[in-house]
Amino acid sequence: MAQIRIRNTNERIEGEAEVKAFLDSQEVVYEHWDANKLPEALRENFTLTDENKAEIIATYEAEIKDLAARRGYEIWDVISLSDVTPNIEELLKKFEQVHTHTEDEIRAIVSGKGIFIIKSEELGYYDVELEPGDVISVPENTNHFFTLMDNRQIVAVRLFIEKDGWIAYNIDDPDFIKA
């Protein structure tokens, strides 16, 4: 279950209802998939073959199709990041740049952990710490970035309306406070 940390005040928001209410107030979609549906062999596995990725898509086909039908996604894939990912340091550095997209950025966490850092107009930046089963969508044109947590391992399903909608527009925001 996701947890929130507001960077300006260090306030944490925990508990399903509280997190959902907070993210609703920020127009961030927050839903769940059943993390237990993932086949045993794919749990805690961060070096996925193309076959493994296809198996993940097949496992969550109903959830993916449901999201796509409700929110207009046309394409989807699986990403896996960990210390064995080539250039992981470079990638993480690139990730940690505040940016926006012209479509929403939706991720379903399948295994591992990750954080979205998102800007609220009223509260400043807040972290959303994500676990397996968490599905989150950062609204279009909203300052954000994504990074890994200390374990530096994640597998997530990404969905897109169109690939070009996901181009990142970097923003140098003086309001951004590092962790």
Ligand SMILES: [Fe+2]
């Ligand atoms: Fe993004």
